[in-house]
Amino acid sequence: MNPFVFHSPTKVTFGEGASWTAAEVAKDFGATKTFIVTDAILMKTGILKPIIESFEENSYCLFTDVPSDSDVDTVDKAAAIAREFGANCVLAIGGGSVIDTAKVVNICLSLGGPLLDYQGLNNLSDRLGPLICIPTTAGTGSEVSMVAMVKNHKEGKKLLFGSRFLAPDAAILDPTLLLSLPPKLTAATGLDAITHGIESFSAVISSSPFTDAMCMEALKMLFENLPRATANGADMEARSATLIASAMAGVAFTNSGVGIVHALAHATGATFGTHHGLANSILLPHCMNFNMDSIANRYALISRYLNFSSSTNDNDAAAALIKAVSDISAQVGLPTRLRDCGIPVLDKRQLDELAFLASTDPAIMFNPKESSAQDIIGIYERAY
Numbered sequence: 001m002n003p004f005v006f007h008s009p010t011k012v013t014f015g016e017g018a019s020w021t022a023a024e025v026a027k028d029f030g031a032t033k034t035f036i037v038t039d040a041i042l043m044k045t046g047i048l049k050p051i052i053e054s055f056e057e058n059s060y061c062l063f064t065d066v067p068s069d070s071d072v073d074t075v076d077k078a079a080a081i082a083r084e085f086g087a088n089c090v091l092a093i094g095g096g097s098v099i100d101t102a103k104v105v106n107i108c109l110s111l112g113g114p115l116l117d118y119q120g121l122n123n124l125s126d127r128l129g130p131l132i133c134i135p136t137t138a139g140t141g142s143e144v145s146m147v148a149m150v151k152n153h154k155e156g157k158k159l160l161f162g163s164r165f166l167a168p169d170a171a172i173l174d175p176t177l178l179l180s181l182p183p184k185l186t187a188a189t190g191l192d193a194i195t196h197g198i199e200s201f202s203a204v205i206s207s208s209p210f211t212d213a214m215c216m217e218a219l220k221m222l223f224e225n226l227p228r229a230t231a232n233g234a235d236m237e238a239r240s241a242t243l244i245a246s247a248m249a250g251v252a253f254t255n256s257g258v259g260i261v262h263a264l265a266h267a268t269g270a271t272f273g274t275h276h277g278l279a280n281s282i283l284l285p286h287c288m289n290f291n292m293d294s295i296a297n298r299y300a301l302i303s304r305y306l307n308f309s310s311s312t313n314d315n316d317a318a319a320a321l322i323k324a325v326s327d328i329s330a331q332v333g334l335p336t337r338l339r340d341c342g343i344p345v346l347d348k349r350q351l352d353e354l355a356f357l358a359s360t361d362p363a364i365m366f367n368p369k370e371s372s373a374q375d376i377i378g379i380y381e382r383a384y
Contacts, residue, residue: 001209002204002205002206002207002208004206004207004208004210004255005255006208006210006211006255007146007164007167007254007255008144008251008255009164009167009169010143010144010167010168010169010170010171010251011169011170011171012144012170012171012173012247013025013170013171013172013173014173014174014240014243014244015173015174016174016175016176016236017050017174017176018172018173018174019050019051019093019134019172019174019176019177020050020051020054021054021172022051022054022055022091022093022132022134022172023054023055023056023059024054025132025170025172026055026089026091026130026132029089029130029132029169029170030088030089030130031059031088031089031130032059032088033059033060033061033085033086033087033088033089034055034059034060034061034087034089034090034091035060035061035063035078035081035082035085035087035089035090035091035105035109036052036055036060036061036062036063036091036093037063037066037078037090037091037092037093037094037098037101037102037105038062038063038064038066038092038093038094038098039064039065039066039067039068039094039095039097039098040064040065042064042093042094042098042136043064045180047136047176047177047180048093051093051134060091061081061082061085061087063078063081063082065077065078066078066094066097066098066101067097068097068275069097069151069269069273070097070098070100070101070150070151071150071151071152071153072115072116072150072151072152072153072159073153074101074150075101075104075105075108075115075150076108076115078101078105079105079108079109079115082105082108082109083108083109087109087129088129088130089129089130089131089132090102090105090106090109090129090130090131090132091131091132091133091134092131092132092133092134092143092168093134093136094134094135094136094137095135095136095137095139095140095189096137096139096140096142096189096192096276098136099133099135099140099142099143099148099168100140100142100148100149100150101148101150102131102133103131103142103148103161103166103168104148104150104161106128106129106131106166107124107128107161107166109128109129110126110127110128110129111124111125111126111128116159118161119159119160119161120160120161120162120362121160121162121163121362122162122163122164123161123163124161124163124165124166126165127165128165128166130169130170131168131169131170132168132169132170132171132172133168133170133171133172134171134172134174134177135171135173135177135243135246135247136177136178136181137178137181137185137186137189137246138178138186138189138190138193138229138239138242138243138245138246139188139189139190139191139192139193139246139277140189140192140193140246140250140276140277141193141196141246141247141249141250141251141253141254142250143168143171143173143247143250144167144168144171144247144250144251144254145167145250145251145253145254146162146163146164146165146166146167146254147160147161147162147166147254148160148161148162148166149161149266151270156270156271157267157270157357158266158269158270158361160361160362162362167254171247173243173244173247175236175239175240175243176236178229178233178239178242178243179233179234179236179239180233181233182233183230183231183233183332183333184333184334186226186229186230186233186242186332187226187230187277187281187329187332187333187334188275188277188278188281188334189246189277190222190226190229190230190242190246190277190332191226191277191278191280191281191284191328191329191332191334192276192277192280192281193218193222193242193245193246193249193250194219194222194223194226194249194284194325194328195258195261195262195265195277195280195281195284196218196246196249196250196252196253196258197215197216197218197219197222197245197249197252197253198215198219198284198288198299198302198321198325199253199257199258199259199261199262199366199367200214200215200249200252200253200255200256200257200258201215201216201219201252201256201298201301201302202259202291202295202298202299202367202368203256203257203258203259203366203367203368204295204298204368205366205368206255206256206257206366207256208255208256210252210255211251211252211253211255211256214248214249214251214252215248215249215252215302216302216305217245217248218245218246218248218249218252219245219249219302219305219306220305220306221241221242221244221245221248222241222242222245222246222249223306223324223328224241225237225238225241225242225245226238226242226328226332227328227331227332229241229242230332230333256366257363257365257366258363258366259287259291259363259364259366259367259368260287260290260291260358260363260364260367260369260371260376260379261280261283261284261287262280262361262363263358263359263361263363263364263367264279264283264287264354264358264376264379264380265279265280265283266357266358266361266363267354267355267357267358267361268283268338268343268354270357271350271353271354271357272342272343274338274341274342274343275341278334278335278341279338279341281329281334282329282334282335282336282337282338282341282383283379283383284325284329285322285325285326285329286379286382286383287379288318288321288322288325289322290369290371290375290378290379291367291368291369292315292318292322293369294368294369295318295368295369296314296315296318297314297318298368299314299317299318299321299322300314300315300317300318300321302321303317303318303320303321303324304317306321306324308320308321308323308324309321337383337384338380338383338384339384343384345384346380346381346384351377351380351381352373352377354376354377354380355373355374355376355377355380356373358376359371359373359376
């Protein structure tokens with residue numbers, strides 16, 4: 001068995017209406033001025049009203065200008081406002097873009113200095129100020145992870161920030177916040193969580209019995225409940241299960257890493273602005289087929305646990321899992337080809353650039369099989 005280190009520093013609270021306790025949680029961390037990060041679309045829905053009203057007047061500052069694919073400029077703007085307000089706590093309410101923005105804002109607020117000094121892995125020198133995260137999607141797992149990604153438009157790529165100090169202090173999982181999530185976003189974020197579970201379990205060098213168990217159970221909950229949550233957004237049981245499973249997969253992948261799917265999805269998102277979960281969904285079966293000769297035994301374990309196959313032949317059982325991934329994507333109505341989500345025909349220059357971005361993405365180092373530029377280009381071509 002491989003030696004391993006497992007971190008799970010985030011306190012997780014689950015319950016219907018649990019988000020209304022956000023002000024109390026902030027006070028528990030000694031907060032007197034909380035910087036609340038969210039987006040304009042969520043504000044318009046009205047679902048954040050009880051959360052914001054739980055804070056005393058003048059004890060919070062609201063920032064709602066986070067785009068769907070957040071960037072360095074947004075972080076710099078938010079951090080400047082937070083400093084001027086004198087914030088000593090950050091609260092993120094939203095999806096992955098909002099939470100990742102809040103994480104990087106917390107770096108700026110806590111440590112100061114140029115933001116780009118902290119990109120990469122383990123470049124934070126000390127603990128950060130309190131960070132509380134309330135996810136409004138079930139997929140990214142960012143509310144419990146030790147990583148964040150924001151776009152650098154000047155360089156045309158996603159920047160990774162990763163450190164044990166980056167993990168949120170508290171995550172509040174409230175399924176009532178997901179009831180109005182549209183079916184397409186429910187599906188795409190759900191496939192993101194499925195990708196986390198499969199890639200984390202496949203990261204054989206860094207996985208552990210802790211991450212394996214979380215991946216298996218998270219995948220079971222997602223395959224059973226994501227179609228229900230997509231078909232009926234008001235299904236509280238299904239919403240709860242996907243939300244919890246997403247956080248479990250988040251804890252798993254932040255400890256063991258992801259892999260080639262995420263590397264290619266990051267490159268695709270940076271180049272074309274493709275939704276991360278949607279890119280993962282399209283690329284996942286193709287990347288699993290690429291990894292088959294190195295990891296079929298691990299795929300087979302998942303397949304048998306989820307009752308997709310009873311075969312004792314690892315290749316057959318693994319193939320059943322890949323089919324199940326393709327089937328659930330189709331069942332929840334997601335496109336299966338890159339060309340179906342607005343990506344133009346990829347010429348040689350674009351393929352070479354995508355291959356470079358993917359091959360230099362930190363996620364790829366955890367993949368169980370090494371890949372060349374031609375391997376990556378081949379996956380893109382098959383997925384197109």
